[in-house]
Amino acid sequence: MFNLFKKTVSTIEINQQDFGLEMEKNETILQAALRLNLTYPHHCRVGACARCKCKLVEGKVKELTESAYVLSKQELEQGFILACQSIPKTPIKIEVAAVIKKAIDDTTLLAKTA
Numbered sequence: 001m002f003n004l005f006k007k008t009v010s011t012i013e014i015n016q017q018d019f020g021l022e023m024e025k026n027e028t029i030l031q032a033a034l035r036l037n038l039t040y041p042h043h044c045r046v047g048a049c050a051r052c053k054c055k056l057v058e059g060k061v062k063e064l065t066e067s068a069y070v071l072s073k074q075e076l077e078q079g080f081i082l083a084c085q086s087i088p089k090t091p092i093k094i095e096v097a098a099v100i101k102k103a104i105d106d107t108t109l110l111a112k113t114a
C-alpha cells in the first residue's frame, strides 16, 4: 500500500555499474545522474550538443525531442539516445563512452578535513 507514494519509477545501470541510481517520475537519465553527483558528460541539456549521448543496451525510454538531427543514422540504428532527452519507461542499462564515477562534493571534503 505504501508503494503508492514511492517516488522511484525505474533504475539505471551505467557501463555495467550499479550506482544505486533510482529514477523519479518524469526525470531524464541526465537529471538523475547529476542528482546523484555522477560525472556524466553533458553540456546543453536541451538535446542540441549530443555530449550526453549513450547507447541504450536494455530497456525502453520515452524521448522528449527528436534526436535524429544530432545523432547520425548509424548511431540511431545502434540504439544511441540522448540522456538529457530520455525518460526511462522500464529499468534500463546504458553504455557511455566515458568513465562515470561519483564525484566528491565539497561538503564531503570539508567534513574530512574538519
Ligand code: FES
Pocket: 041, 042, 043, 044, 045, 046, 047, 048, 049, 050, 051, 052, 053, 082, 083, 084, 085
Ligand atoms: S546535454 Fe546536450 S544534447 Fe544532451
